[in-house]
Amino acid sequence: MSGPAGLTIVRDVAGLRTQVKAWRAAGRTIALVPTMGALHRGHIQLMETARAKADAVIATIFVNPTQFGPNEDFGAYPRQEGKDASLLTTAGVDALFAPSPSEMYPAGFATKVSVAGLTDVLCGPFRPGHFEGVATVVTKLLLQALPDVALFGEKDFQQLAVIKRFTADLDIPVKIIGVPTVREADGLAMSSRNAYLSAEERAIAPMLFAAISKAAAAISKGAEPAAAVSEAKDAVLRAGFRSVDYIEARRSDTLSVLKKGEDGGRVFAAAYLGRARLIDNVAVG
Numbered sequence: 188m189s190g191p192a193g194l195t196i197v198r199d200v201a202g203l204r205t206q207v208k209a210w211r212a213a214g215r216t217i218a219l220v221p222t223m224g225a226l227h228r229g230h231i232q233l234m235e236t237a238r239a240k241a242d243a244v245i246a247t248i249f250v251n252p253t254q255f256g257p258n259e260d261f262g263a264y265p266r267q268e269g270k271d272a273s274l275l276t277t278a279g280v281d282a283l284f285a286p287s288p289s290e291m292y293p294a295g296f297a298t299k300v301s302v303a304g305l306t307d308v309l310c311g312p313f314r315p316g317h318f319e320g321v322a323t324v325v326t327k328l329l330l331q332a333l334p335d336v337a338l339f340g341e342k343d344f345q346q347l348a349v350i351k352r353f354t355a356d357l358d359i360p361v362k363i364i365g366v367p368t369v370r371e372a373d374g375l376a377m378s379s380r381n382a383y384l385s386a387e388e389r390a391i392a393p394m395l396f397a398a399i400s401k402a403a404a405a406i407s408k409g410a411e412p413a414a415a416v417s418e419a420k421d422a423v424l425r426a427g428f429r430s431v432d433y434i435e436a437r438r439s440d441t442l443s444v445l446k447k448g449e450d451g452g453r454v455f456a457a458a459y460l461g462r463a464r465l466i467d468n469v470a471v472g
């Protein structure tokens with residue numbers, strides 16, 4: 188099926204495989220960019236990077252029910268496929284795979300992909316089952332499309348680490364590429380969930396990035412990580428955030444707690460502003 192200006196829209200796995208087979212026969216390499224839609228400039232950056240890495244780009248849009256908890260925003264998550272399809276066309280994407288829930292999870296579906304360790308920290312304890320949902324759906328998307336490369340944003344840094352872990356562990360033949368976070372002019376990380384912010388909350392939102400950047404700078408100058416992140420947490424709450432799930436300094440590779448003076452750190456944050464749960468992270472140094 189064709190979307191705007193020739194974007195091929197595919198809704199079932201068989202159609203996706205037919206498309207991929209045709210590109211393979213023509214010797215084309217393939218990049219996959221999984222998304223849940225409600226596309227913003229961060230996603231477009233993923234598509235443009237994908238274009239530079241492969242001959243054909245497939246974007247996926249699937250609001251994956253299994254990665255949302257019972258009290259989370261699955262129902263409210265913004266859905267705008269027509270607008271997204273136009274954005275993908277402009278970004279030079281070749282195909283959009285937009286399956287239905289029953290195509291992804293047919294009756295009798297009973298398998299979960301679970302990653303130990305990396306999912307026990309940061310968002311893991313606050314969103315039970317979330318990373319299993321992500322790992323399961325991304326495994327399926329990778330095996331359905333069998334791309335050469337797949338691209339994910341660094342804003343969801345823990346998700347990226349989990350995806351790198353299970354693709355290596357399960358010998359899925361794909362290269363996972365992380366793409367740096369795209370930010371608004373005031374520093375707020377681009378996110379589909381920014382749409383939940385009122386005008387007043389939107390003015391406060393960049394404080395999260397400001398606070399973790401300050402903590403990261405202090406740590407790189409030798410501050411005790413625990414003290415720096417505790418100061419960041421106070422600053423975020425003072426700015427008007429409703430609650431903070433965590434602000435922590437951890438190692439980028441293993442996500443273990445960062446020790447004073449240790450290299451390769453990152454400051455990670457998740458906090459509620461109104462009904463929006465915002466996450467962000469910045470490198471130390």
Ligand code: PAF
Nearest residue numbers: 221222223251321324343
């Ligand atoms: O980052 C997202 O949008 C989702 O978690 C993903 C990777 C598309 C899986 O549903």
